[in-house]
Structures are given as structure tokens and as C-alpha cells.
Amino acid sequence: MNQIKTGAFISERRRAKGWTQSQLAEKLGITDKAVSKWETGRSMPDLSLFVPLCTLLGITLNELFAGERIAEENLKEKADEVLMEVLASWLGCDKWESKECDTAPYNVLEVENVSKLYENVPAGREMGNNSVLAVNNVSFRIPHGSFVGIMGASGSGKTTLLNLIATIDKPTNGMIRVSGQNIINIPEADTAEFRRRHLGFIFQEYNLLDNLTIYENIALALTIKEVPKKSIRPMIQSLSEKLDISAILDKFPYEVSGGQRQRCACARAIVVSPDIILADEPNGALDSRAARQLLDTFVMLCREYSATILMVTHDVMAASYCDKILFMKDGEIKASLNREQENKHAFFADILKKIEWIEGERYGVFEAVNP
Numbered sequence: 232m233n234q235i236k237t238g239a240f241i242s243e244r245r246r247a248k249g250w251t252q253s254q255l256a257e258k259l260g261i262t263d264k265a266v267s268k269w270e271t272g273r274s275m276p277d278l279s280l281f282v283p284l285c286t287l288l289g290i291t292l293n294e295l296f297a298g299e300r301i302a303e304e305n306l307k308e309k310a311d312e313v314l315m316e317v318l319a320s321w322l323g324c325d326k327w328e329s330k331e332c333d334t335a336p337y338n339v340l341e342v343e344n345v346s347k348l349y350e351n352v353p354a355g356r357e358m359g360n361n362s363v364l365a366v367n368n369v370s371f372r373i374p375h376g377s378f379v380g381i382m383g384a385s386g387s388g389k390t391t392l393l394n395l396i397a398t399i400d401k402p403t404n405g406m407i408r409v410s411g412q413n414i415i416n417i418p419e420a421d422t423a424e425f426r427r428r429h430l431g432f433i434f435q436e437y438n439l440l441d442n443l444t445i446y447e448n449i450a451l452a453l454t455i456k457e458v459p460k461k462s463i464r465p466m467i468q469s470l471s472e473k474l475d476i477s478a479i480l481d482k483f484p485y486e487v488s489g490g491q492r493q494r495c496a497c498a499r500a501i502v503v504s505p506d507i508i509l510a511d512e513p514n515g516a517l518d519s520r521a522a523r524q525l526l527d528t529f530v531m532l533c534r535e536y537s538a539t540i541l542m543v544t545h546d547v548m549a550a551s552y553c554d555k556i557l558f559m560k561d562g563e564i565k566a567s568l569n570r571e572q573e574n575k576h577a578f579f580a581d582i583l584k585k586i587e588w589i590e591g592e593r594y595g596v597f598e599a600v601n602p
């Protein structure tokens with residue numbers, strides 16, 4: 232794919248509609264500068280804008296990627312050729328986002344002074360006056376393309392924090408931005424749409440639909456995101472090869488192993504290119520071999536597909552795959568640890584030391600597993 236050609240094509244189609252760059256930007260709810268950058272080939276539209284942009288310009292996705300009109304009779308051949316390129320570079324992002332390479336990566340997630348107070352908690356769970364401060368004045372940022380872990384003992388507030396970021400719950404105080412958008416004030420009725428457009432989820436319990444095949448489970452995510460039908464199969468085929476699930480695409484979730492189901496959940500999460508993937512104890516139900524394969528998959532998604540992943544875990548082995556760890560205790564982030572250039576084993580040892588320091592005792596209440 233040629234970014235400059237695509238940019239020139241956007242420019243040409245915009246003029247044909249009689250719109251200025253500002254008018255197009257306004258229709259898409261973005262800045263004029265973004266449109267100007269696309270048109271001069273300096274950047275590509277955000278994935279979430281592909282469909283609305285094509286609809287506005289009256290072109291197909293394939294035409295956008297090819298940077299030209301595609302005659303009906305060449306459609307099949309051209310579409311396949313373009314899609315393969317798209318898969319290689321769009322999900323891989325190395326060409327499209329080369330602009331990011333010169334500058335520091337932007338923060339996909341910004342959490343500022345976030346607290347969550349649960350009031351009127353049933354007796355037995357409260358800390359004093361019937362309330363629990365599950366998350367206490369937490370701030371952190373997650374750069375694009377990184378794999379960040381949140382560790383903490385049971386009850387330290389990990390799931391609450393993840394639910395706040397997932398718009399499943401609202402904070403009592405503070406600000407959360409996903410790709411620059413403040414998500415705190417999204418009306419309740421719009422949260423499902425926001426999650427569908429911007430977030431990917433991988434939970435312990437797989438969350439696959441049992442009466443759909445693995446293929447259909449992944450395809451469903453693309454259909455919801457309005458990806459054209461003919462693009463779906465090549466996208467899924469290419470991604471499943473990477474995730475080693477091509478052989479099981481026609482099986483139902485109950486016919487495959489836990490590890491395969493989780494890799495299918497990964498495929499479903501990444502294929503729609505969410506801003507961030509949220510994973511809560513994703514390896515919790517897996518044996519150690521399947522867990523390692525899943526964690527390797529996460530690392531691969533970050534490196535090769537520029538995914539940004541935030542994973543909650545209490546497992547040191549799982550955490551040792553991350554680029555950075557945030558340590559939670561009693562609702563607060565007590566410390567953080569960057570992996571820098573260390574290998575997994577050295578990082579594993581550092582994580583243990585940090586936990587020891589936080590807990591003031593060897594291994595504390597975390598589960599220690601050898602890497």
C-alpha cells in the first residue's frame with residue numbers, strides 16, 4: 232500500500248464532493264490537521280474512521296487502501312492483493328505509523344487521580360463507615376504498543392480499576408482518557424458502542440459464544456465493526472495462522488482446548504484493532520504451557536501488531552512477560568517496575584524483590600511460580 236497514493240485519493244474524492252478539509256474533518260469529528268496529514272501522505276486514518284470515511288467519500292475500503300477506483304471486473308483480484316498488504320501493514324503498522332517512530336509513542340491510556348468509593352457495602356466488607364475505597368487516587372499512563380501488567384493481592388482493587396477503564400463502572404473522582412477522549416462522561420447509553428469501537432477484552436472465562444464456531448466468533452467482531460463481508464475471510468485466515476488456530480476455525484469453542492479458546496479470544500480482540508486490550512487474569516484457567524503460549528501471543532501482538540495491552544494478574548510468571556508492572560495494594564499504586572532490556576528471568580526476580588519490599592515479607596500473599 233502506498234500512503235501517499237491513498238492520501239491523494241482521499242483529497243481527490245473530498246474535492247469531488249465539494250468539501251474543504253475542515254468540512255470533512257467536521258463530519259468525522261476530528262481536527263483539520265488530521266485530514267491534512269492524510270492527504271499529504273504523512274499519516275493514515277485511524278482504523279475506527281475507515282468505514283465512516285469511505286461512506287462519506289462514496290468509496291469502498293479496498294479503494295481507500297489501493298488509493299484508486301477499482302473496476303468491477305478487477306475487484307476480486309485487486310481486493311485480495313490489497314487486503315494482504317493491508318493485513319501486513321495495517322495490523323503490523325510498521326509503514327503506516329512510521330510517523331510514530333520519530334517521536335515518543337503517544338499514550339493510549341491516561342489515568343489521573345482516579346478513586347472509586349463503594350458506599351453502603353454490606354457488613355463484613357467495609358473499612359469503618361460502611362464504605363470501601365477500592366481504588367485510591369491512582370495515576371498512570373500507558374504508551375501505544377506496550378504490554379503493561381497490574382499486580383496485587385486479591386482485594387487490592389485490580390478488577391475495580393479495570394472496570395473503570397472499561398466504562399463498566401464510573402469513578403468517584405478523577406479522569407480517564409482513552410486515545411485522548413475523556414471517557415468519564417460518556418452517557419450510559421453510549422458505553423456499549425464505545426467499548427465496541429475502542430476496547431478489546433480477554434477474560435479468564437473466554438467469553439466466546441458457544442453456538443458459534445471459532446471462525447464465526449472472530450467474524451462476529453468484524454461484522455459488528457462493519458468491516459465489509461468480503462474482507463473478513465482473508466483477515467481471519469492471515470491472523471489465525473499467526474495465532475496457530477487455523478486448524479480449528481470450524482470447531483466450536485467446547486471442542487478445543489482452553490489455550491486455543493484464549494488464542495481465539497486474542498484473535499477476536501485484535502482483529503478489530505482496538506485502542507487497548509484489557510485482560511483480567513487471562514491465564515487464570517490455563518495450565519502453565521498454555522499460559523506461556525498465551526503470554527507469548529500477547530507479546531507478539533504488541534510487537535508485530537502494535538497492540539497495547541493492560542493485563543491484571545497476581546501471577547509473577549505472567550507479569551514477567553510485561554514491559555512494565557504497576558503494583559497495587561489497598562487500592563493504591565505503591566510502585567512500578569520497568570523491564571528495560573532485561574530478559575524474563577531477570578525481570579521475574581526483580582518483580583519478586585519488589586513484591587517482597589511492598590509486602591514487607593518474602594513473597595507476601597502473591598503466588599510465586601518459577602519462570
Ligand code: ADP
Binds near residue numbers: 352356387390
Ligand atoms: P481485586 O480484583 O484486586 O481482587 P477488587 O477490585 O475486586 O480487587 O476489589 C477491591 C475492593 O473493593 C475489595 O475490598 C472488594 O471487596 C471491594 N469491592 C469490589 N467490588 C465491589 C462492589 N461492587 N461493591 C462493594 N465493594 C466492592
Ligand code: MG
Binds near residue numbers: 389390391
Ligand atoms: Mg479481580
